[in-house]
Structure formats: C-alpha cells, structure tokens
Amino acid sequence: MAGEPQADCLFCKIVAGDVPATVVRETATTLAFRDISPQAPCHVLVIPRGHYRDAAALAEAAPEVAADVLREAGAVAEQEKVVDSGYRIILNTGAGAGQTVFHAHAHVLGGRGLNWPPG
16 A cells, blocks of 8 residues: 555665664655765755655655655755755656665755766
C-alpha cells in the first residue's frame, strides 16, 4: 500500500533510524539528508517519510506530501546557502533515468556550476 514502509527499502530504513544518515532537516512528512556520494558541494536528498516508488506515484497518491518535498527542497537550498548562486532539484523516475533507490526522492544540488543539458 502506498505510504507504508517497505522492509527492503534503504530510505524506509533511514526514516526508521535503522540506517544512519546525516540529517539536515526534518518535518512531520519529510526527511532531508546528505547524499553519501555527493555530486556537488550541496547534495541533499529530500524524501517523504512514507514509501512511494517514485515521484509520479507520490504525486498521485499524496500530492500534499509531494508539495512538502518540493517546499523542503527549497528550504534545504536556503539553509545550504545556494539560493543566490542557483541550485537544481532533480527527481529521477525509473532505472533508465538514474533512479537507484525506488523510494521517491528529490536531489538538491548546488554550490558549483550545473551545466545544461545534464548527463
């Protein structure tokens, strides 16, 4: 069922406190923590506390939580002081797009030039 923790999900284990993470922000519906393989000086993941396979599933099942994830991504950028220089919010959906953990999450990247197109 959407939103229910999945026993085999790394991010669900982080939410539960079973796997350590460097948490930078948390709300009732979201958790933000540093990526273990940062691609920029600021690389923070913002996840919903409930399990949704990807961004599309999150938006369909819980649009208010999807909005919370985006709101928190902006708050992370503010906290990390990358707002003035610019930052990127990335939501990979599916393995072909680079999603490796199948729990919806937004990458907040900033602190260096981010060229276009990505990849």
